[in-house]
Structures are given as C-alpha cells and as structure tokens.
Amino acid sequence: MPLDRRQRRRLETIEEVLDIAAEIMAEQGVAGLSVGEIARRMGIRPPSLYVYFPSKNALYDALFARGAELILAAMAEQRSDLTGSFEEQLLASARAFIGWCIEHPAYSQLLFWRPVPGFTPTAEAYAPAVRLLGLTTAWFEELQSDGLIRADVAVADVLRDWTVITSGVISQQLANAPDEDVEAGRYLAALPGLAAMFAAHYGATRPSARSRGRARHADQR
C-alpha cells in the first residue's frame, strides 16, 4: 500500500526532527538535547513536536534506532570486502567500527553508554544492534571454519573478548580525547598492536581440519 501525500510529508518531518536532534546532540552531548531547542531551530513551537513523538524518551528511542541502523549499514557494507589474515581482517573491521564511533561521538554515547536516566531502548530500536551482533558472530564462525581462528575456542568467547577490546578503544578515545579525529586518535593508534596480540592468541597457525578449502592467507609466522 503506497503512502499518501500526508503520510509522506509526516515521515519527512520526522526525519527533519531527527536530523536536527542529532545535530544538537553532536554539539551539546546526549543529555544536552532539548525539545525546545529542536523546535527553535525548526521554527515551530515545542508542543508541535509532540504530534510526532509522544515524549522525549521516544525521541531518544528513534535516535537510538537510527544510530544502530547507520552503524549496521556501515559495517555490513565493508564486511564483504574483508580479506587477508585474521589479524588484517580484525584490524580493518575494527577500524571501520571505531572510525564511525569517533566521527559520531554523540550517537556512540547513546548507543554504547547509558547517559539518559530513565531511558532504555525498546526492542525495536535495539533490533539493528542485535542484527549487527549476529553478522559479527557469523563472520567469526566463518573465520573459524576457514581455519583462521583456533578450533578449540568458543566463538562466543572470542567475540566477547574482541568487543571488550574495541569498546575499550572507543571508551578511552571518547572520554579522554573526544576532540581528536580518526587520524590523530591516540587510542585508535593502539589498535594495530592489540589486533596483533589478539590474532596471536586466538588465530590458528595452520588451516584447521574443518577448513572448507577456501581459507584465506593465514598468519603463518
């Protein structure tokens, strides 16, 4: 069923509200978002916004969903390009992820910390994040089948440890040097060393017995 003019217009307004809200969050921080400021920048009165969002938390929820979709899209796009050793793939993937977070610090705070008292994302808003976790799990499972990850470790543990490391880089970078860009990022600079350490620990040194014959170049050093 096609959307009529009114529905389309409504969706456009909602997008505009979210654009401006994201802009304010980027300037003032997640908790600095104010309904009045959104209305001011849109040239309308605050109560008019309640036609589109029943509460400020509903607005945060929509922003959470949007951020999760954006990062899911960014990661899904480069997933197919991942080649090379375990270490190379880890590094490329984490660089994309952390790079996005550094470029979108406000979204990152909303997605990965809990800065708004009383706000918890709904299941719908969380869905893209779950899909991203699923994608990453599938990727690690494939790496193990291909013999790039040791066969004697649980994928869930490898994934948990890797997310700890990436979220540590993000957390340190955003908290201690929020104004550094991707090139300057002093904690992002730790990533190659950490990826090497991680690959040395969890990477397989030869194709495993379960390899399906399409293993990429494993780190054989």
Add this chain to the structure above:
Amino acid sequence: MPLDRRQRRRLETIEEVLDIAAEIMAEQGVAGLSVGEIARRMGIRPPSLYVYFPSKNALYDALFARGAELILAAMAEQRSDLTGSFEEQLLASARAFIGWCIEHPAYSQLLFWRPVPGFTPTAEAYAPAVRLLGLTTAWFEELQSDGLIRADVAVADVLRDWTVITSGVISQQLANAPDEDVEAGRYLAALPGLAAMFAAHYGATRPSARSRGRARHADQR
C-alpha cells in the same frame, strides 16, 4: 592551624551533601542528580546548598574529586600486596579496579565517561586520577626492571593497551549488564583470559638483563 567549630561543622555539612548526592546518583544515574532532591532529603531549601557549592557543576566537581580519591585509595591499598607473575599481578590489580567500578557505577560514569554537558573536571579534582596514573606507571616500570615485562617495549604503550582492555571490560559491563554484581559480571569473567593473552604478549619469559635481582616468580611456562 586547627579548625574551629564553625569550620568543622561546615566540612561535615559538605560531606553530608556529597554523601546524599552520591546516593542519588547511584539511584538515578549521573544526570539524574538534582539539587532540589538533595535539599529535600536533607530537610532544607535548595538555595541553602549554594552556601556550600556555588553551582551544580561545582558539586559534580567535588563528586569527581571524591570518586577519584576513593578509587586511588582502593588501588594504593592493594598495590603493596601485589605478588606473583606478571599475569597474576595484572589480574589482581584489574579485578580490584573493575570490582570497585562495578560496585560504584555512578562514580564510574562520572569519572570515565562524559555524561554531563558543560561539565569538565577542574585540575584539582583531576589530581587524584593523575596520581593513580603515576602509581600505575611506576608499577609497570618496576615490573619491567624486574624482568616481568619485555625490555624492548615502551612502558607507556603497555600501560595504554592495558587501560584500553580494563576500560573495555568496565564499559561493556556497565552498559550491557549494569545490574550484575561482581560475581555474576559476565564481562569481568573475560578478564582472566585477557590477562593471560596480555601477559603472553608483553610479559618477559626470563629475567631481563636490567633485573635488579629482586624479580618475583616470572611466568616461565
């Protein structure tokens, strides 16, 4: 110069304000702290608090200083007890640190994230955090002198990588499972594996040439 009755009474009141403020932060989150709520629980009017703190941010600053002092004290206390291999010392130290953070999530948010728009800690409030970093640096330097850390790596890099890992555990634990205690903490459970990985990468396998003859039991496996 001893404090007279008035000054002592004033300091007691300030301590009471901070106690209650920390209590509210623990219940409502960092951003959920309200001056009015503090006054309500103390049985006074909000403006009275401005005798002790010139602004809400000054209050956050005092809380930041207090949290930093608390964690510095917790870490300094157990530092002298650290013995054993590099891996064992890493694990014991990080467990103490992360355990404190899990038990004091509100202080941790204030100390390690940036949840309050417009608030940046003053240099005085930051001082204990700097001292803690200094303590940890000295500890790592000692470990290197004792031959437990490879002689060919910079202590600053080892320290940066280790803080990335510990802050990753804290970040994941507080964001994804804030209600789990220290025993249940599913991300804290990743710590032994991560410490083993880290020690295998940066730990020395034999006492270095620079050992001062008081090396502890190095991991010789």
Add this chain to the structure above:
DNA sequence: GTCTATATGACGATAGAC
C-alpha cells in the same frame, strides 16, 4: 554566618482553541 522566602527563566509535558 546560615538559612528562608521569593523570583526568574528554562525545561518537559498537557489541554484545548483554531
């Protein structure tokens, strides 16, 4: 010196007129 009384302007949110 310490607190109260009172006021200001911003906030999130609601009701109802048009």
Add this chain to the structure above:
DNA sequence: GTCTATCGTCATATAGAC
C-alpha cells in the same frame, strides 16, 4: 497539525530574617 496557555519542576540568583 499547529497554535496559545498553562502546569509543575528544575537550576539558579538575590534579598533579607535570625
């Protein structure tokens, strides 16, 4: 769908009681 009017709460400021 947007407005005005309004509510209660918030941080904050000032004046003055005791």
